[in-house]
Amino acid sequence: MISVLSSKDREEIFNTMTDFQIDVIMNHVMYRVKSELLTASFWKGIHWELLGVNYDRLYRKKLNQRKYKPSLYCECGRSLKYQYVVKSKETGEILELGKECFTQRTGIPERIAEEIYNSRNKINIFQDEILSAYKFRKRFPIELYNEIHLNKVDDKWSPYYNKKILDFKKANLPLFHRDQDKLENDLIEYKVRKRQLKRLLGVNFEVEYTENYVYLIKYMENRILNDRKLNQGERKKLIQDLYKISKAVNESISTDFAKLTANKRNLITVEYIDPLNVKIKNFNLSYKEALSESRNIARKIMDYANGKK
Structure with a gap:
């Protein structure tokens, strides 16, 4: 359910939060908005790339009522509520712009600039979901997370997603509904898979695993089952x-x-481990080929470590 708050409501809720809680909300809201903007089809053929979308939540407050001074400005010197940071693909020039200067300085067509500027509506939607839940005393689902972490279900999350959940945990903030659903579904899937494995391999089989390099179980287990x-x-x-x-x-x-x-570890990861994980993830290898290639890579790395290559 989408909750849309007034500017006054937002400010009142923000004023009950710590600076860290506000930073977590804004950082992840901006990441989500930027991700959606970057995948939009209208960037094709445009010689600028979007680096960031910044938002001053206290823009309309008088200076003596603010916790901090205005920090977002356009290249023309005007203070901003919404700031768009773009980089020229041709020259590398980086500009920090408001709506009025966006089209003039970049040459991006007005219709596209308007679509980008309308991202402010998504900013409000995403942050209002968290703020509304927080207002009604919802907090981070710590029991759900602890069960997930105990069973190492979070081992399958991407580094960004894991950091995001840990940020919300540290700030004790409620999750976006999609993230709450993901945590619940991930735990359900784990329990279903655990039951399948125990039926297949026996009740004494331990499901725990840790994969720091080659992700065989992460990408292959469900396919085999x-x-x-x-x-x-x-x-x-x-x-x-x-x-x-x-x-x-x-x-x-x-x-x-x-x-x-x-440095050597990074080179080996890029040359051997990352390509193998991509092939396993995309199922470009048969089960036996994936297991065999994994063993071969371990041998190659052992040779490097022992000075044979």
């Missing part, structure tokens, strides 16, 4: 191999990486 072309025996054997090889490969890489410099 739901692959109707496999019979029960084939499925059981592949799952057993999956857990055994994933543990061996990731522990081997971790041990060998400890012998290498950070």
